[in-house]
Amino acid sequence: EEQEEDVLRELRLFLRNLTERLMLDRRFKAFTKPVDIEEVPDYLIVIQKPMDLSTLLSNIDEHKYVTVNEFMSDAYLIWQNALEYNPDRDPEDRHIRHRACALKDTMRTIIRHELDKDFQRVCEEIRESR
Ligand SMILES: CC(=O)c1nc(NC(=O)[C@H]2CNCCN2)sc1-c1cc(O)cc(O)c1
Numbered sequence: 001e002e003q004e005e006d007v008l009r010e011l012r013l014f015l016r017n018l019t020e021r022l023m024l025d026r027r028f029k030a031f032t033k034p035v036d037i038e039e040v041p042d043y044l045i046v047i048q049k050p051m052d053l054s055t056l057l058s059n060i061d062e063h064k065y066v067t068v069n070e071f072m073s074d075a076y077l078i079w080q081n082a083l084e085y086n087p088d089r090d091p092e093d094r095h096i097r098h099r100a101c102a103l104k105d106t107m108r109t110i111i112r113h114e115l116d117k118d119f120q121r122v123c124e125e126i127r128e129s130r
Pocket residue numbers: 029030031033034035036040081082085086090092093096
């Protein structure tokens with residue numbers, strides 16, 4: 001009903017604000033747009049489910065996420081994909097892995113500090129009722 005739509009609108013506002021703050025952080029530039037297959041032709045051979053911050057933003061606007069956990073499972077793909085595509089001791093691999101971990105940790109910290117636990121529970125109850 002109307003109250004449920006108000007809750008989901010507030011969730012989308014929070015997730016949009018979080019995602020936009022991450023997109024502004026220079027450390028996460030490599031994660032802001034889908035990997036360019038022209039530049040990185042073997043990427044789709046290695047990575048089954050590509051994800052990036054701009055795709056998260058589109059998903060939010062398409063009302064894909066009813067809970068924070070659903071958003072986080074897509075957001076974690078950015079981190080997991082970077083670790084999978086960059087597994088070596090190569091300094092460039094290490095650099096991108098370090099940034100991917102910083103992205104994951106920053107996202108989790110912002111959610112822990114800024115999203116009310118009761119609000120998250122209300123979203124989960126809406127998900128279970130649908
Ligand atoms: C996002 C990601 O996982 C990514 N990984 C890379 N790894 C490498 O280039 C490693 C691979 N091992 C050998 C040494 N080079 S480049 C890169 C990337 C960075 C961007 O700024 C845009 C973009 O579309 C993709």
